[in-house]
């Protein structure tokens with residue numbers, strides 16, 4: 001089985017692998033009558049063939065399952081894509097329906113606060129709303145006389161008034177009266193309305209409003225500010241805030257209107 005070789009002619013070493021014993025056996029069986037000695041070997045060979053058959057079947061199953069797996073993966077991919085697209089479409093439809101209802105019902109909703117104008121009466125101890133309620137902080141939460149637990153405030157129907165509930169604010173400075181004109185004992189400002197907001201032709205009623213810009217005239221002092229810290233100080237102790245942050249220089253009506261209009265636009269909502 002080992003081939004002789006000429007070292008010069010065959011520089012690569014010969015294979016040292018002995019011949020496969022099964023091939024050798026086949027050769028021997030051809031040459032000699034030895035089958036009566038081969039029973040254990042033949043049995044083994046048979047069991048090898050059985051296993052090879054089973055191996056073949058197992059491999060075919062693996063191939064089938066792999067094909068099924070690939071098909072399932074593809075289907076899952078397609079379904080995932082279809083669900084994502086349908087959800088997106090659904091969200092658009094919902095937006096459209098909500099937008100229609102919103103317009104029909106005059107209800108405003110925005111992910112960002114809605115900014116609008118409003119006025120307060122000014123007294124030495126602070127700011128008062130139309131119903132003579134004092135704003136103790138820059139934020140006022142609406143309440144309703146007909147307050148029913150779990151009902152959203154402000155009520156859409158105005159039957160709970162007059163005036164119907166909600167913190168009121170106007171869309172335009174002109175609706176407050178004099179544009180940039182600030183009378184004695186009146187403060188004008190911009191509020192950011194959050195929560196449920198009912199839209200009316202010229203303004204809103206909101207569940208909550210926070211003063212974000214204020215123009216105050218008290219005595220001979222003026223104070224214009226959109227700094228949360230200063231506005232906080234005004235609501236806490238107005239006379240003191242006027243002394244600390246105010247000025248005797250009276251702004252013009254145009255300056256006041258510009259200041260308030262800018263403050264309103266700063267975070268204008270989409271409506």
Ligand SMILES: [Zn+2]
Nearest residue numbers: 144155160165
């Ligand atoms: Zn109400």
